[in-house]
Amino acid sequence: MNAEITDILLDKEKNIWISTNDAGAYLLKDNETITHISKKNGLITNSLLTLFLDKSGNIWIGTDGAGLVKYGNKAFTYYNKIPGLNSPGVFSIIQDKNKNVWVSTNDEGVFKYDGINSTQYTTSNGLGSNNVRSSLLDKKGNLWFGTTQGLTRYKNGTFKNFTVKDGLPSNNIRSLLLDKDGNLWIGTYGKGLSKYNYSSFTNYTRKDGLSHAYIHSLFQDSKGNIWIGTGNGVTKYADNIFTSYEKSKGFCNSYIGCITEDKSGNIWFGTDRCAVKYDGLYFTPVTTADGLSSGIIYLMHSDKKGNLWVGTNNGIDRITFDSYGQIDRIKNYKSKQGFKGVECNSRSIFEDDKNNLWIGTVKGVIKYNPTQDKTNVFEPNIHINNLKLFFENVDWLNYSKKLIKWNNLPSNLVLDYDENHLTFEFSAINLTFPEDVQYRFKLTPFDSEWYSSTEKNIATYSNLPPGDYTFAVRARNEDGLWNQEAASYSFKITTPWYKKWWFILSIIIFVFYVIYKVSSFKEQQQRKISKDLEEKVKERTALIETQRDEKEVLLKEIHHRVKNNMQVIISLISIQSGYTKDEVALELFDEAKNRIRSMALIHEKMYQTGDLAYIDIQDYIMALTNDLIDTYAINCDIFLDIKIDKVKFTIDTLIPLGLLLNEIISNALKYGFTGTDKGKMVIHLSLDDKKEIHTLLIGDNGTGMPKGTLEKEDGSLGMELIKIFVTQLDGKIIRLKDKGTFYEIKFQPKN
Template identity: 25%
Template sequence: GKFHGQDFLDVSGGKKIMGANLPCLFRQNENTFWIGTDKGLLKYEVDRNRFSFLTTDPQDERSLSHPVVKCIYPDPKQPERILWIGTGGGGLNRLDLQSGKFSYFKKKDGLPDDVVYGILDDEAGNLWISTNQGLSRFNPETGIFKNYTAKDGLQDNEFNSGAFFKSKDGMLFFGGIGGFNAFLPSAVKDNEYVPPIVITDFKLANQSVDITAEDSPLKTDISQTEELVLNWKHNIFSFEFASLDYTEPGKNQYAYRLEGFDDEWQYIGTQRSATFTNIDPGKYTFRVKGTNHDGTWNEEGTSLKITILPPWWKTWWAYLGYAILLGAAGYVFYKFQLNRRLEQAEAERLKEMDSLKTRLYTNITHEFRTPLTVIMGMTEKLAVGKWQSAVSEQDKRMLGHGFSLIQRNGKNLLRLVNQLLDLSKLDSGKMTLDLVQTDVVNYLQYLTESFHSMAEDKNIRLTFYSEEPELTMDCDEAKLQHIMYNLLSNAVKFTPSGGKVVVHLRQILQDGQPYLKVVVQDNGIGIPLDKLPHVFDRFYQVDSSTTRKGEGTGIGLALTKELVEIMGGSISVKSREGTGTDFTVLLPVRRSSVARQFDGSTVERNAPFEISGQNVANEKITLAADWQTDESGTDERNRLLIIEDNRDVTAYLVSILENHYHIMTAEDGQVGIEKALEHVPDIIISDVMMPRKDGFEVCRALKLDERTSHIPIVLLTAKADDEAKITGLKTGADAYLMKPFNREELFVRLEKLIELRNQLQKKYAQADPPEPQPSASEPTLDDLFMQKFKQAIEKKMELSSLGVDDLCEELSISRTQLFRKTKALTGESPVRLIQQMRLRKAKELLRTTELNVSEIAYEVGFTDPAYFSRAFNKEFGMSPSAIRK
């Protein structure tokens, strides 16, 4: 409905505008012309030499109703704002020039026909409109049409396009197929008689209703009836009506509406009946109005009130019954849903318990398997050692180190078992207190100092600070020892190097009762806010991913909380992720037990803090130093990278493999990936559950990198479930061993993987690096690498200066990575492969060209033909000239 500006060709040259016919032209003012076409309406602005086009738009109900424009006429009272448009099938259109929107008057609104040929106005402001079905007088203010036909003296009902004219004296001329009509509008007088309108008949199912029938809804004649009551079965009913003007009754017109159903008047011309079907139960008013033979309306007309009764199941008392039944059903449904939710909650609780148990057993299994790997491995190593008959100094050191590993990991297992037993005692109510009266300040300081070596080993400052010089009170020393171990071990474990851990003691009053307040504070990694409410839940782990830092079962803090509570105290936690954590323990100060001075004898000899404390720190594990890449090829040992975050497992692996492999170690997955990319080892052993990057991520990263894709990877882990094993193999792992493993099996697996690599070397060493062949499977990264390697050599083969550095630059790879990659895939160094490809290319040229030996030598990059001949003879066992014989 809005104007869209377009630039058109100059119409003064007689060219067609958009290929349209131009049936009419209207000059609105000095600057504006309106042009009617058979495709829409054009507006031409003289000062801008610009056309705007307006046409029909199915998406816009306020656009032009029909594309064919027959005539254009200004509104008599608002010529600068309103234009009246006659269309060839869309009736009379009213265009508001300010909004650019159209409104319509069609046959259904009283117009004789939707084809409009001409429009003129009279002194009264009426519009006279010629159509295909007569002439009409239209009042723009009331929207009422007064129609005239051949019966009223017109030349014919059908008029012609463009055949209309208004003379200076106001006479109107309209031409049609039978001549033309000329008249003064003021001389055309209307019949002012307003006829009464009456309802003459009422029908049900197209049958007139007899008021004498027993079940008739009519009690008096329909013309005298003011209200009609119908039941819901009377779904088809009709009314007939009449205008009491008998001059020319065939020209009387009618309109009706059923208020409550359709409030719009339905203009039906000279039709005298109205039928309704499937009207919903309710109250309605039927109104009908009509005209005399000259079209003068009786606007008041007549009316009849109608009530349609609902069926019994839609009555108010039926709905009341429904409401009662619905309420009862709702109550039953509510009870059912409530019971169902309770059952679901119980099922979810049981399911969660099962999940927690499964997680517990998985974590416990993992925790048991890691120390068992060390214990069983060291036991096996000691069992086959020859120390029984003669023990050398080296054997003694080995024995001391092995027994230390066995003792430490055995204590780890004992700690886990004791924690499970304590939980079992708490659940069964058999946990009892063994209270003694002692100086807790001295005791807690002793427990804290036991962690100094462990803290120093991680470069963490551990501080004990008490505001009380001494404080004698009842306490269970064993339980307090477990509480402090769990809090301090967590603080040290999750605090980075350079951090600090503080143990702060003070006595406070709370509700008049003295309490010992112990705060263990660290500036470590902290706990996420959404995890804080669950840190004391059994089997809950803040980080349960395979990349979590440190191992754990989710038992320690839950046991700590329950031990604190059984001692009558409480424990709370405050933490911010990335800034640290504070655990606060409150224990009541009471003095009712037997007094005993602390001398250290009550501390459990297999105390948990001894496991990861002084013994570990004093016994430094000596691991192999990083190797240096040897491009001379004199070092025959294969290079092995061990990626493992557990130092004991790493030490054990080093001890059994160091005589067979040149070993490098990495403490987590990220460091492992970096070292593998830098040094390109021959084989890799990796744990799965590690900080930063887990074993799966390590495997995936290295297998997708062409620099390391050839390296066999053995995943060595305590995750024994099939899903983890399948995941590992899918990411490209070449073998998957579960802890505790048999060392002979590990040896065999490593040897077999080295053998497979040697077979790969034969594949690439047989001839030139192979072209990737189309097959059912995609070429491997190794195939693609060797193809690029070959292309890099061929690209610059004629250059005698071609060397390893040129290939590194071309392949975007370091010198070490290139050496290790080609050595692993072919058994040869890059320098040797360059020479091989030059000689093979020379052999090909000798067979396929007429070039002499010297020319071919220069062609493939040799600067000395004599040296070329010696190298050729050494490579193929014959001289270059012998190839052509």
């Protein structure tokens, strides 16, 4: 080193930094390894003036006229100078038993890297094809490569190729898997799946249960199940049975490019739309909305510490889990975080014996060293920088005599009620990754909760009601650490005059006064109207009572005259019957008189009752029954079992009901008690619970009618009349099979 030394610095890992005037910088590690840092490594100039170490461990380099340079995350190593490892087409990485790293490319064969130099192997060395898509190390220490021209084994420095001639279903191989029993599983591009037990190949196609013939990924979980990612969902192989899960089960897309298992036993699938977690019951998508850098997933790997790595077209993400196995945080690594490859290659990830991750990207291989990925334990310093009114900057000295130092915000700010549209501007100092700072804010008491984290460093509130407010904001660094003490600012918005207590009280008093005056006026008017109405009501009531009394007298006179006229008819029939000796004719005359007498009795009860619309039904039935017993002069002691609910019937119901009772009671008296000295007549009238249907139970315990059942008596005049009267009641009649003759009639009375 012939350049002039401009500064020397000792960092947190006890490494020595030396800056020069024209040769860049030199890094001495462990007093052994010297690394030269110049424009070739990313410096904007080799002319350096000074070095500075911040509290986050970043090295700041001051240049001579070219600005400031930050040297930060040292977790990623970019192998852009190593042949093979700098290839954009690295699709598989493994480590052999001698700790050499083998890199498979899509057009340059494979490269063996021993930590210093790389050695290339191609078809000229015996490799089946220079387009190698997958690789693995078996339990015997052999290396296997899946190429576009068959399967290649590397053993003891010699390559051996297996093709369709040896039993493979296709030479185009995309994925490889070594199961727990030592079998080799081969996924082909278009010809299904094959299993090799080191002696023969067993092939599986869609006929065996595969969801698709294009096999993109293979994985065996901790339970021994083999998961097969295809172009149409995923297939699980367990207990010699294939079970397929297609897009409809919850996948964002049918393409399954990579598969892994997390520390809780959940199976993860990578598609070109999202990641999918399967917990044994449900498929749950995880997208950019959850924190992924992209939904296009190229690789997945669960490392030895339980972290899940997801490689996308926009960087690589590390998912950490809480104690319940749920996602705790997703951290994105992109170019600014040191991951220069940005876009990952399909299934190109490997964890070596030192827990380093080797990742294939479109810019070559990148190694991640977790020991160098230091967690930022420093809280961001948060500050409220500015306050705007209606999106405009304001001279706050017009509102307050005193401004707060550092941010020039007014102290004890009081705003008028119409100055209620405010915008707060704030920022946090994070020297490591300032672009990854997230903010949460809350305006108390306007907001009940903190706003979700956001990258935006402004917050706008409009139409704020009067009150006392405090705006608070917190910041989070790139590793999820929030500052404990929020930055805050308090202010007040005054109440408008029309909302002040004295104005509201005045309005209330005025309203009550108006209500009182209006009520008083209305009350006076109402008393006058009521008095006039009362006089009219009295006059009208007197007129109605007079008319009602006249009507009642008239109705009673009508019922009395109808009853007298029916008595005249009965007398005429009696006189007429005296001129015949025919027994049948005499019987018919008696029946006619009984029917007329049953109707006359109704009119008699009508003019005797106080309510002209209704009569006492029990009194009526008792009178009718006794009258008929007297008429037929039965030489028998008859016990009357009469039970009548409290019901009221109009004359429209009473006429057919009375004729029906007359007919049935007459039949009982004529035929039911012949040859007996005692008898029982039953008449029960009841109303159901809904007070809609009436049930009439009527009959006797005598010998019964000579003609037997009701059906056989249909032709008799008596039964025809009974049916007519039941029909007039809108009812139904049945004859009961009890001893004697009993009928049950159900009807609904007319209003």
